[in-house]
Amino acid sequence: MGIGQLFGFAGATVVLVGMPGPNNLYISLRSLTQGRRAGVVSALAIETGTLVYIAVTTLGLAALVKASPALFTAITVTGALYLAFLGVKTLRAKTSELNAVAAASLGRVFRDGVLVNLLNPKAALFFLAFLPQFTTRGAGPDQLRTEMLLLGIGTLLIGLLLDLSYAMGADAVGRRFRSARTGSRGRNLVVATIYLGLSAFALVTAF
Template sequence: MGIGQGLGFVGATVVLVGLPGPNNLYISLRSLTQGRRAGVVSAIAIETGTVVYILAAALGLAALVQTSPGIITAISLTGATYLAYLGLRTLRRPAAAEPTATLAVEPLGRIFRAGVLVNLLNPKAALFFLAFLPQFATSGAGPEQLRNELLLLGLAVLVIGLALDLCYAVGAAELGRRLKPTGRGQTVQRWTVAGIYLAIAAAAAISAIG
């Protein structure tokens, strides 16, 4: 990969990974409602899902996706369903026990598992790794070289993605610390968070069907 292509790859990765989407919004909402630690755990969870996609791309599953576009549709609809579930679960969560807290605290293990699923069911991530990433590999490369190149490219995406995710986590945590809603504000926050989840779910479903 030449310097120009390398810069193009980094720039495209920063734009595509950094643009708000299910992954970024999941991290931000966790940080906003439960603090920096939850946001950092969410970021690590998202990038754990990235590792799965890197391995999938290296193993040649991109060709399978290109010949079976219904796979992306299935991922999109499943992801939309899961995001809708997160939104409805947020509405059903009780208020925090402490009057100065935001929403009731969820275990970090559950936050981690949900983050992995959000990324694995994110159609943007699937398209990036299974359709976009292989375009930067050497044309005509043998199977072993192609696999190694995709692993290296995926590692670069992982590093860039984790850096951007942590920025979202820290920024949203600071915003949440300053807002600190109480009383009626907690109810507004819960409905807002749930509404964002449901809006993303609706957008993903419409995009998949359309």
């Protein structure tokens, strides 16, 4: 990959990864409602999911998903249902539960973040359709795996920086959001609505 192509990859990755989507909104919502630690844990969780995508893509297993529209649709629908579950859980939760940042709570934040990324159709399309465009044409299997691994690592590093930026920015806004003494149900409703909206959007795009 030449210098020009490398800059092209980095720029396109910043735009695509940085665009608002399930991953970024998940991180932002956690920071808004639970604070910086939850946001950072969310960012690490999202990129843990990226590690799985890197491994799957490098091993060539992503081609199986690309070759099966039904499987891709199933992943998308499962992700949409999981976002809906998070929305309903948020709507039913007490404010004290949303604001808790105990170790057990952060463990759930991490688990949810990994699943949100793994079931995110945007992330799947990124590795299935975008990264292969920057590999060498006619490359052998070994070279192709190496290039995909390096591209994946570059994506992870760029994604982590962007994710942490979302986490810090949302935390700065969320300090006032969390300190408000009134309207706790309204805040829960806003967060739940975003989750449910993402779920509905994912379902619409799946069919």
